[in-house]
Amino acid sequence: xxxxxxxxxxxxxxxxxxxxxxxxxxxxxxxxxxxxxxxxxxxxxxxxxxxxxxxxxxxxxxxxxxxxxxxxxxxxxxxxxxxxxxxxxxxxxxxxxxxxxxxxxxxxxxxxxxxxxxxxxxxxxxxxxxxxxxxxxxxxxxxxxxxxxxxxxxxxxxxxxxxxxxxxxxxxxxxxxxxxxxxxxxxxxxxxxxxxxxxxxxxxxxxxxxxxxxxxxxxxxxxxxxxxxxxxxxxxxxxxxxxxxxxxxxxxxxxxxxxxxxxxxxxxxxxxxxxxxxxxxxxxxxxxxxxxxxxxxxxxxxxxxxxxxxxxxxxxxxxxxxxxxxxxxxxxxxxxxxxxxxxxxxxxxxxxxxxxxxxxxxxxxxxxxxxxxxxxxxxxxxxxxxxxxxxxxxxxxxxxxxxxxxxxxxxxxxxxxxxxxxxxxxxxxxxxxxxxxxxxxxxxxxxxxxxxxxxxxxxxxxxxxxxxxxxxxxxxxxxxxxxxxxxxxxxxxxxxxxxxxxxxxxxxxxxxxxxxxxxxxxxxxxxxxxxxxxxxxxxxxxxxxxxxxxxxxxxxxxxxxxxxxxxxxxxxxxxxxxxxxxxxxxx
Numbered sequence: 001x002x003x004x005x006x007x008x009x010x011x012x013x014x015x016x017x018x019x020x021x022x023x024x025x026x027x028x029x030x031x032x033x034x035x036x037x038x039x040x041x042x043x044x045x046x047x048x049x050x051x052x053x054x055x056x057x058x059x060x061x062x063x064x065x066x067x068x069x070x071x072x073x074x075x076x077x078x079x080x081x082x083x084x085x086x087x088x089x090x091x092x093x094x095x096x097x098x099x100x101x102x103x104x105x106x107x108x109x110x111x112x113x114x115x116x117x118x119x120x121x122x123x124x125x126x127x128x129x130x131x132x133x134x135x136x137x138x139x140x141x142x143x144x145x146x147x148x149x150x151x152x153x154x155x156x157x158x159x160x161x162x163x164x165x166x167x168x169x170x171x172x173x174x175x176x177x178x179x180x181x182x183x184x185x186x187x188x189x190x191x192x193x194x195x196x197x198x199x200x201x202x203x204x205x206x207x208x209x210x211x212x213x214x215x216x217x218x219x220x221x222x223x224x225x226x227x228x229x230x231x232x233x234x235x236x237x238x239x240x241x242x243x244x245x246x247x248x249x250x251x252x253x254x255x256x257x258x259x260x261x262x263x264x265x266x267x268x269x270x271x272x273x274x275x276x277x278x279x280x281x282x283x284x285x286x287x288x289x290x291x292x293x294x295x296x297x298x299x300x301x302x303x304x305x306x307x308x309x310x311x312x313x314x315x316x317x318x319x320x321x322x323x324x325x326x327x328x329x330x331x332x333x334x335x336x337x338x339x340x341x342x343x344x345x346x347x348x349x350x351x352x353x354x355x356x357x358x359x360x361x362x363x364x365x366x367x368x369x370x371x372x373x374x375x376x377x378x379x380x381x382x383x384x385x386x387x388x389x390x391x392x393x394x395x396x397x398x399x400x401x402x403x404x405x406x407x408x409x410x411x412x413x414x415x416x417x418x419x420x421x422x423x424x425x426x427x428x429x430x431x432x433x434x435x436x437x438x439x440x441x442x443x444x445x446x447x448x449x450x451x452x453x454x455x456x457x458x459x460x461x462x463x464x465x466x467x468x469x470x471x472x473x474x475x476x477x478x479x480x481x482x483x484x485x486x487x488x489x490x491x492x493x494x495x496x497x498x499x500x501x502x503x504x505x506x507x508x509x510x511x512x513x514x515x516x517x518x519x520x521x522x523x524x525x526x527x528x529x530x531x532x533x534x535x536x537x538x539x540x541x542x543x544x545x546x547x548x549x550x551x552x553x554x555x556x557x558x559x560x561x562x563x564x565x566x567x568x569x570x571x572x573x574x575x576x577x578x579x580x581x582x583x584x585x586x587x
Contacts, residue, residue, distance in 0.1 A: 032083050032084055032085040033084050033085065034084070034085045034086075034087070035074045035075065035076055035077075035084040035085065035086060035087070035092055036074070036075050036087050037072075037073070037074060037075060037087050038070070038073040038074060038075035039070055039071075039073075039075075041075075041087075043087075045087050045088045045104070045105070046067075046071050046072070047104075047106050047108070048065045048067055048108070048120065048128070049065060050064060050065060050126050050127075050128060050146050050148075051064070051126075052124075052126070052148075053148060053150070053152070054146065054148045054150075054152040054153065054154050054169060054171075055154060055169075055180075056169060056180070057180060058167055058180040058181055058182045058183065059183070061154055061167045061180050064146055064154065066128075066144060067120055067128055067130070069112070069116075069118055069130065072102075072110050072112075072118065072120065073112065074086065074087070074092065074100065074102060076094060076097075076100070079094070079096055079097035080094070081094055081095055081096065082094060084100075086102045086103075086104065088104055088105040089105060090102055090103045090104045090105050091103045096114065097114065098112055098113070098114045099112065099113055099114050100112060107122060107123050108120055108121060108122050108123075109121045109122075115132070116130075116131075116132035117129070117130065117131050117132065118130050124149055125147070125148065125149030126146075126147065126148055126149060127146075127147040128144070128145065128146055128147070129144070129145040129147065130142055130143075130144060130145075131143040131144075131145070133158060137158075137160060139160075139163075140158050140160055141158040141165070142158070143155065143156065143157055143158065144156040144165075150171070151171055151172075151173050151174070151319075152169070152170065152171045153168075153169075153170040153171070154167065154168070154169060154170070154180075155167070155168045155170055156168075159252070160252070161249070161251075161252035162249070162250065162252070166179055166269070167179070167180040168180065168269050169234065169235075170315075171234070172312070172315035172316050172318065172319040173316065173319045173320060174233055174234075174316075175231050175232055175233040175234065175312055175313065175316050176232070176233055176234030176312070177232075177234060177268055177269055177311075177312050177315050178234045178235040178236060178237060178269050178270065179237045179269040179270040181197070181199055181237050181239075181270075183199075186199040186200075186239060187199055187200075187201075190204065190205075190208050190240075191208045191211065191212070193211065193212050193217055194217045194218060194221060194236075195232065195233070195234065195235050195236050196217060196235075196236045196238055196271075196301075196305070197235055197236065197237050197238065198211075198238045198240060199237065199238065199239055199240060200239070200240025200241075200242075200276060201240070201242050201276055203242050203276035203277060203279050203281065204240045204276050204279055205281070205282075206279065206280045206281060206282060206289070206292070206293060207240075207279045207280070207293075207296060207298075210293055210298075211298060211301070214296075214298040216298075216299070216302060216346050217301070217302070217305065219346065220302050220305060220306065220342070220346065221309075223342070223345075224306065224309055224342070227401050228401060228404055228405050228408070229313070229405055230309050230310055230313040230408070231309060231312075231313065232308060232309045232312045232313075234312070236270070236271060236305065236308060237269075237270040237271070238270070238271045238272075238273060238301070239270055239271065239272050239273070240273050240276060241272065241273070241274045241275060241276065242275060242276035242277050243274075243275060243276070243277055244263065244274050244275050247263075247264075247272055247273075247274040247275065250272065251265050251267075251272055255272070255274055256336065256379070257300075258336075258340070258357075258382045258385035258386075259353075260278075261297035261300060262297055262300035262303060263275065264300060264304050265304065266303065266304035266305065266306065266307025266308045266311075266339065267307075267308065267311070268308060268311035268312060268314075268315065270308075271301070271304045271305060271308055272304075273300070273301070273304065279296070280292030280293055280295075280296065285506055287460075287506040287507075288506050288507060288510060288511070290460070291459075291460040291506075291507065291511065291515075294458055294459050294460055295459070295513065297349070299343050299346055299347035299349070299350055300343075302339075302342065302343045302346055302347070303339040303340060303342070303343040303350075304339070306338065306339035306342045306343065307335065307336075307338075307339045310335075310338060310339070310408060313408070313412075314408070314409075314412035317409050317412050317413060318412065318413065321413060323413045323414065324413075324414070325412070325413060325414030326414060327414070329411045329412075329414065329415070329416065329417060330375075331375065331411060331417040332375075332378055332379060332384040332388065333374055333375065333383070333384050333387065333388035333391060333417075334388060334392065334407065334408075334411070334417070335384065336379075336384035336385050336388055336389075337384050337385065337387070337388020337389040337390075337391060337392045338388075338389075338392050338404070338408075340354060340384075340385045340386075340388065340389040341389040341392040341393050341396070344389065348454040348455070348457050349454070349455055349457065351447075351454070352447070352448070352451050352454045352455040353455070354385070354386060354389055354390075355440075355444060355445065355447055355448055355451075356448060356451060357382065357386050358386045358387065358390055358440065359445055359448060361381060361383075361386060361387070362437065362441065366381050367387060367437055368383065368387065368433070370430050370433070371418065371421075371428075371429030371430050371432070371433050372418075372429075374387060374388075374433060375417065387433075387436075387437075390436050390437065390440050391432065391433060391436045392404065393436070393440075394432065394435060394436030394439055394440075395407070395425070395432070395436075397439075398435075398439070399424070399425050403424050403425060406420075406423075406424045407420050407421065407424055410423065410424070417429075452522060453520075456514055456515075456516050456522065459514065459515055459516050460515050460516065461515065461516045461517065461518065462502055462503070462504070462515040462516065462517055462523040462525075463502065463503045463518075464499070464500070464501065464502055464503070464517075464518065465501040465502060465503055466498050466499065466501065467518065469495075469498045469499045470499050470500070470518060471518060471519065473494075473499050474518065474519040474520070474521060474535070477538075477552075478494055478550075478552065478557075480492075480493075480555060480567065480569070481569065482569060482570055482571065483569050483571055483573060484567050484568065484569040484571075484573045484574045484575040484585060485573060485575070485585055487567055487575050489580075490565065490577045490579070490580040490583070491580075493557060493559075493565045493567050493577065494550075494557065495559070496540065496548040496550055496557060496559040497548060497559060497561075499540075500533055500540040500542055500548055500550070501542065502523065502531060502533070502542070504525060504529070504531060507525055508525070508529045509527060509528070509529060510527070511525060511527065512525060512526055512527040513525065517533060517535075519535075520535055520536070521533055521534065521535045522534050522535065529544050530542060530543045530544065537552065537553045538550070538551065538552050538553070539551050545561060546560070546561060547559060547560045547561065554570040555567070555568060555569055555570050556568040563579060563580075564576070564577065564578055564579070565577045573585065573586065574586050
């Protein structure tokens with residue numbers, strides 16, 4: 001009985017408490033101060049739709065709605081913290097001046113911070129972020145980001161030197177980060193190979209016509225993925241500029257490159273290459289045109305692409321770890337050395353150039369004595385492309401691919417270059433630098449004895465006018481008397497014009513440079529038309545319309561166009577034949 005008497009008052013108490021709480025809630029909600037839009041109490045509330053997926057073209061990205069702060073900003077009368085009612089009835093909470101959140105009627109949430117940053121988020125995971133330009137960037141526009149639920153972003157970065165936006169498609173967790181190219185500015189794609197998309201003028205037509213066969217990009221992607229776990233699954237726009245100045249104005253600084261044949265930039269969202277005005281164009285002469293293409297440094301694309309892939313892979317590491325370096329790690333020795341090393345594995349010409357220039361640095365005592373001095377030297381004497389590449393090669397061969405993988409990842413996530421090398425190898429960077437140079441001198445420098453054939457591999461083979469006579473010379477050489485006084489007849493001196501006259505008509509006056517020759521011979525043509533055949537221990541210089549001068553290991557033969565000949569014997573005496581009947585000896 002006592003229990004029954006207690007239940008009734010308790011039930012009444014609970015009902016009363018619930019009523020009071022509900023009344024309090026309704027009352028407080030009704031009492032919330034309304035806050036209007038800052039642009040006017042009667043202004044219409046604007047709602048936005050960013051689509052369900054990120055656009056994949058520049059044209060589509062230009063259609064994205066871009067919220068402005070003035071569209072969304074609320075006009076508080078004071079900075080008092082607390083709850084307010086938004087202009088659409090949605091809940092607003094203000095923490096401080098210019099720091100509040102508005103839960104809008106369409107389900108989106110608008111948040112503003114005192115720093116000027118604001119964002120608009122939807123329950124679906126779609127959203128927009130506005131970040132003002134840094135105060136020290138005079139005249140710069142903000143960074144704009146559209147987010148999508150599949151971890152894709154469209155980011156517009158303001159490029160100060162061009163005073164325009166670059167629009168980037170970003171999905172770093174899936175190795176994607178690429179520029180959405182404005183085709184009204186760069187034109188339609190000229191070529192697509194793998195995921196590379198080339199944009200350029202007609203001056204690049206010949207380059208692109210053969211790039212698919214020469215570029216080796218398929219092998220590069222496979223090698224970088226298998227060996228180092230580096231890749232790029234997105235598009236790789238390749239912007240081809242005709243003139244150096246226009247390329248420089250686009251990137252905002254001098255183009256990096258160890259020499260004139262590899263000027264360009266392997267950026268994290270696009271590759272820039274120069275220069276179209278130096279690229280071969282069709283002339284109607286098949287031999288000349290084919291030779292022109294053989295001289296193009298196609299492997300420069302591999303170098304820039306490696307740099308691009310390395311950076312995209314870095315973005316992947318940042319995305320999956322959530323770590324981001326507080327400051328940029330500046331290590332050009334790796335940034336340029338790694339791509340140069342990789343390129344040298346695909347190009348004998350690059351390898352020989354790298355080895356020759358490194359040997360020259362060693363000979364001239366220009367190799368940095370410490371790792372810090374290598375860092376401080378930056379790009380001086382092409383050190384990143386040479387010593388940087390030799391150091392990367394040393395790490396790869398001695399400490400394995402894991403050392404490259406670990407170094408790239410550690411520095412990507414913010415570890416200092418010196419500390420990263422110590423952590424990975426257990427040795428000081430100074431020791432590693434010295435060891436890499438010593439190993440190069442011991443194991444690699446010997447390759448330079450094959451420098452000439454390797455550096456000219458794939459070049460045009462110059463044709464002699466009389467191939468039988470030339471090949472006979474290569475096989476047997478010249479058999480001459482030790483003394484010129486022993487030469488009694490004109491025909492004892494070889495007919496140089498029958499041996500060394502070359503078919504230069506397709507190239508004379510238009511080309512200057514090296515060619516291969518038949519057998520183990522080489523050829524150099526000057527633009528004015530004179531040329532040189534040469535090999536081990538001999539050379540023949542041809543001056544059309546004048547004379548041919550042959551120099552052996554210890555003798556010389558001269559033949560003039562009018563048939564006059566001179567032989568200078570190993571002992572220094574000589575004989576001159578003005579013609580077949582007239583000769584003159586001299587000591």
